[in-house]
Amino acid sequence: MKGIVVKSTGSWYSVRMESGEVLDCRIKGKFRMKGIKTTNPVAVGDVVEVVVNPDGAVINRIEDRKNYIIRKSTNLSKEAHIIANVDQAVLVVTVNHPVTSTVFIDRFLASVEAYRIPAILVFNKIDLYDEEDLLLLGALTQIYMQVGYECFHVSSLTGEGMEDVVTALKDKVTVFSGLSGVGKSSLINRVEPGLKLKVAEISDSHDTGKHTTTFAEMFPLSFGGYIVDTPGIRAFGLIHMEKTEISHYFPEIFKRASECRFYNCTHIHEPGCAVLEAVEKGEISESRYFSYVSMFEEGDEKYRK
Ligand code: GDP
Ligand code: ZN
Numbered sequence: 001m002k003g004i005v006v007k008s009t010g011s012w013y014s015v016r017m018e019s020g021e022v023l024d025c026r027i028k029g030k031f032r033m034k035g036i037k038t039t040n041p042v043a044v045g046d047v048v049e050v051v052v053n054p055d056g057a058v059i060n061r062i063e064d065r066k067n068y069i070i071r072k073s074t075n076l077s078k079e080a081h082i083i084a085n086v087d088q089a090v091l092v093v094t095v096n097h098p099v100t101s102t103v104f105i106d107r108f109l110a111s112v113e114a115y116r117i118p119a120i121l122v123f124n125k126i127d128l129y130d131e132e133d134l135l136l137l138g139a140l141t142q143i144y145m146q147v148g149y150e151c152f153h154v155s156s157l158t159g160e161g162m163e164d165v166v167t168a169l170k171d172k173v174t175v176f177s178g179l180s181g182v183g184k185s186s187l188i189n190r191v192e193p194g195l196k197l198k199v200a201e202i203s204d205s206h207d208t209g210k211h212t213t214t215f216a217e218m219f220p221l222s223f224g225g226y227i228v229d230t231p232g233i234r235a236f237g238l239i240h241m242e243k244t245e246i247s248h249y250f251p252e253i254f255k256r257a258s259e260c261r262f263y264n265c266t267h268i269h270e271p272g273c274a275v276l277e278a279v280e281k282g283e284i285s286e287s288r289y290f291s292y293v294s295m296f297e298e299g300d301e302k303y304r305k
Pocket of ligand 2 (some may be wrong): 002186260266270272274
């Protein structure tokens with residue numbers, strides 16, 4: 001019988017079977033995963049084969065992962081969770097209440113690109129936006145759509161725009177992120193009433209760092225698909241990027257880079273830089289370019305702790 005691991009405590013795994021039934025399973029023998037260093041070979045999101053023996057259910061095979069992300073549970077502990085087979089990442093942002101900076105958005109998007117996972121931006125709280133906010137919303141949407149990211153405008157208070165979110169989530173495994181206060185839990189609650197509480201519990205334990213043993217968990221959606229909640233950007237903040245690699249994770253910069261005069265152009269100061277030229281012409285957004293430069297200048301320092 002096939003199922004998907006929805007929760008892992010390290011010794012027990014909750015596996016949701018195709019029938020919808022959830023079985024508590026143990027693992028059998030030793031599994032070795034190619035290229036992954038972890039004490040725990042089975043991750044949330046893994047598709048597994050389960051056999052039910054007289055003394056309990058056992059996972060005896062793990063299917064190859066199509067991708068995975070690593071989520072560090074708190075800043076203090078070294079504990080990390082792997083979430084396997086992620087279809088997409090949703091970043092909930094607000095233009096105002098609170099302000100989400102484009103640098104924050106771009107860092108998130110770059111990290112998600114590094115994992116090769118598609119990203120969606122959900123702009124929430126549109127019911128609160130004044131004229132100025134709406135102008136900014138329009139400008140940001142244009143910038144990100146042009147790069148290739150889907151953008152939704154919603155209000156989890158009024159329900160406006162929520163159908164788009166539901167359609168996007170259906171039958172997919174989606175990782176949710178967002179700064180605290182942007183309305184992530186309200187949005188999840190709109191999408192699936194009743195889920196909010198459970199998700200909030202997980203987020204809170206991550207945010208406070210009080211509980212050192214936190215478990216990754218995926219929540220099934222009644223209309224098909226799963227949500228994985230991740231606090232802030234931390235989920236994606238761990239990825240190590242070499243300076244020269246950062247431009248690969250800005251799709252529009254990466255595309256232009258092939259036209260630069262020097263093959264190792266950093267797109268900061270070089271003559272004949274096609275990226276700089278595109279920024280001047282307005283073909284690459286200044287704010288995106290600014291985020292690139294700020295990540296580049298920070299280099300690996302941020303990740304070297
Ligand atoms: P989280 O920290 O991202 O999970 O944010 P919450 O869901 O807890 O929401 C933070 C605050 O914003 C709460 O007071 C919500 O009631 C409010 N909120 C969330 N979504 C909306 C929205 O679309 N419109 C308005 N006006 N308020 C919202
Ligand atoms: Zn260049």
